[in-house]
Amino acid sequence: MMQVNISADSTIDILNEIKANIGGNIQDIWGEHTLIVNNTIAKGSIKFIPFDWGVSLLQYDITFLEDIEFQIEIDTFNPVRFIYNLEAPFKHKFGVEKSEKTINQFESVIFTNKTNGVNCVSFEKDVKIQINIIQIVRQKFLKKRTTNISSLNDKLYEVFVDTDHEQRFFHHGTLNLRMADYVTAIKKVKSKGMLRLLKIESKIYEILTLHIQEHNMSSQGVSLPTSLITKELKLIRKISKGISKNPSFDYSLEQLSSEYGLSQVKLQDGFKFLFNRTVTEYIRHVRLETSRELIRTTDLNISQIVYTIGFTSRSYFSKIFKEKYGLTPFEYKKQVFVPIAV
Template sequence: MTEIVIDAKNTEGTVKQLRVALRGAIEERWGEHTLTMDNDLAKGTIRFITFDWGVNLLEYDITFFDDICLIMDASEFNPIHFTYCLEGHCGHRFGYQSEPDIKTLEQFQSVIITCKDGGYNYWYFPANKKLEINVIQITRRHFLKRRLSNLDALNKRLYEVFLDTDHENTFAYFGAYNLKLANKIGALRKIKSKGMIRMMMIEGMIYEILSLHILQHDKAVKNKAPKTSLLHSELKIVRKLAKRIANDVSQDYSLEQLSLESGLSQAKLQEGFKSIYKRTVTEYIRHTRLEVARDLIRTTDLNISQIVYTIGFSSRSYFSKIFKNKYGITPSEFQENALITVEA
């Protein structure tokens, strides 16, 4: 196992120390720093963005070739970590524990952690496993000064964590699987815009991701966490099906066909889609097709009939009806407005 000790005062210093330990190179563009490694220790990237409201984004997209123990000294830099494993898993323990009790951060699990002043966070990353980890770090004193005005909106336990600007206490919350976070974090990673627009889009999505973490913790405290009988592996199958549908909406999907292909019963498929997407399978397919149609109208020269065929519908009148029900405007009216906007 390779041990890396980090005693930096901020996220930038953390990544710079990782650069030395992992023999990587850092590039900066519009305030977005990316550490890239391709050697016998690791292959992939770690990127970070620091915002002026006390929040940092840290994202791992990496494979380590040895087990890594990242030992982080909380004396100088001790944020609240809102962590999510989009792919893979990792481990964590606090350094003050006499007996190591490593807790696993599973894929799709919402985790909130903070250490006490002078303590240590031990993070464990397995070898030869693709890791996609999203971490939102909040420096409490700065965050409270710049952004948070209504602490009463938080439940008591999280309220105390945000208010603990002297870092006297530890906090660890390992939540249930949350695939809404997977979808939102996946969308964050796919942002293609550049420059200032990119940074604004990223900042907005960080707000949403942070809100989902806090909302899940709040529901868990109030015992209102969504319940599902599906296993973690079954939820992964549902999410994989949903991604397949979104990537190819033209196919003639049916509940029976998806059930046969996935090995999940129709009842489990319905439960999974309702749990993750708040829609039945049919509603999800229709919703996704309409979103694709909207984007095609806005970004291509295809006419409405061509778009109807492209997204897997056979009736233009039916498509126009459900499009207007969803967006409050007919496809033709939307297309005319899109053309006017482009010409302007």
């Protein structure tokens, strides 16, 4: 196994030290620092984006061509790391530990170490690594005016106020498919310059919120639904994506159960766990979100939109649209298309 020893005072230093060990070139574009590698050690990229108040993003989208372990020594730079894994498993251990913890696909982990400790993160060769890492430097983050860490649960509160890095903390989250959509959304941001960074930053805080919510649920003993295995939850996520792509189809619980080979009970349990909605509520939610987007971005009239999203009653559509958004579809359309004064 190839070992990469890293001792750095910032993430950009870490990126430079990784480059010194595995090769590649770093491109700097509009505040995004991307290490691009294509050699006998690795193929892919590692991206670093810094934001204000000690918040930064690291994205691994890379395949290592030999087993590799990063040994990150802790000195003055010791952020809290919130990690979500989109693809192949990777492993983590603190330097004082003998056994490693495996973080599988669609799982999250939160950790920070003591000063003078070592974080060991290892990756297997020939597998696609896609991980999203949000880093928070506590001393800087606590100075942010809108930061309200008193709302955190007791354990995370202790982690955030430990600005002298006296405690070691590790939390291994359960399967979280909702977070995958938020992480993937960052890759889909097409804007450039400041607008791109602002969009990415907003998504980072959404992902951070999901990490904290997951930790809260875990602390309260909320676990995966016992009626479902991981494979079935992944299938339900696939079903939800199909509904989002084709909201006008005449879905029913019976039809989905028959088509995908899951019982109606498992479908309901899975949708409630992943989206906090029943199957019917999720379909209605997707249709309403689609209708709002159509009102905002097309010239279709309300009747045409009702047909396009799969509803048959305009009055029913108007009723549930107002219940959800506080405006009728017509009122929303008027609000979106405000005439420009000449």
